[in-house]
Amino acid sequence: MQEIAEFFRRAGKTVGFVPTMGFLHEGHVALMLAARDECDVVIASIFVNPTQFLPNEDFEQYPRDFLRDFYICKQAGVDYIFNPSAEEMYGANFKTYVNVDDLSEKLEGKYRPGHFKGVSTVVMKLFNICKPHYSYFGQKDAQQVSVLKKTVKDLNLDTELRICDTIREDNGLAKSSRNTYLSEQQKEDAAVINKSLQSAKEKVLANSFTDAEEVKREMIEMIEIKAGEGSVQYIAVTDNELLNDIEDLKNFKGDVLVSLAVYFGKTRLIDNILFTKK
Ligand code: AMP
Secondary structure (H helix, E strand, O other), X not given: OHHHHHHHHHOOOOEEEEEEOOOOOHHHHHHHHHHHHXXXXXXXXXXXXXXXXXXXXXXXXXXXXXXXXXXXXXXXXXXXXXXXXXXXXXXXXXXXXXXXXXXXHOOHHHHOOOHHHHHHHHHHHHHHHHOOOEEEEEOXXXXXXXXXXXXXXXXXXXXXXXXXXXXXXXXXXXXXXHHHHOOHHHHHHOHHHHHHHHHHHHHHHOOOOOEHHHHHHHHHHHHHHHHOOOOEEEXXXXXXXXXXXXXXXXXXXXXXXXXEEEEEOOEEEEEEEEEEEO
16 A cells, blocks of 8 residues: 555556545545545545544444445545555554544543554555545544644644534434444434534524533433433533633634534544634
């Protein structure tokens, strides 16, 4: 893969890269099409990365279907699929990790300790293997974007990140490979997540909420009617760079990120909304 990437770089071609864990959907395809639009060569990786799953998480269960993914990549105009095995990526004696301090421990990191260390490490490895000029990520995973932007900046990585909007179902549910775990009823009910985010945005922009606690209270109320009491794991109202809590919403100016994790049955869903308060 390195030889192929290097060949194109030397030929003066721009290399675009879309890292994924496979079981592809329209969210992944949007990233591939953005890469196709901007780059001469498009590489997609399909790798369910073991180091970003906690021991009690769904690594084994995570949906996999290479043939299906292969045809989706082909349709989206991907030139190369990088599909390594875990042994190839980590070997028997792997010792080197990348971790973004503080940022990795916030929001998702509180509930998934070690997750972002796995993410930044594998993405660093994938960048070194695929040598992209441009790399494409989804806003769906907002904290992943913040963590990777910081990795790129702090370690002077020679790739530019391109962030694409979250692609949603008609009812507003963010597309996710994990949506395959949901029943039809749960998929319908989970539309409330985006509804609550939209409502939070409208009210924050209209200055109807003075502090973040009010935002959270209303969202929890809306969501838990559908998902059940105690289903919301967290809701955070933060800036979009260092992910620090915004307490005084009324006087805050800048990008506001409202993000959350919620359980529908055993399935953990994450989503977010990003907007600017002037
Ligand atoms: P994953 O395969 O879930 O690790 O996701 C691979 C890439 O696709 C990541 O950059 C995700 O943020 C992005 N992605 C996943 N779901 C969506 C979506 N619904 N809309 C846009 N991007 C997405």
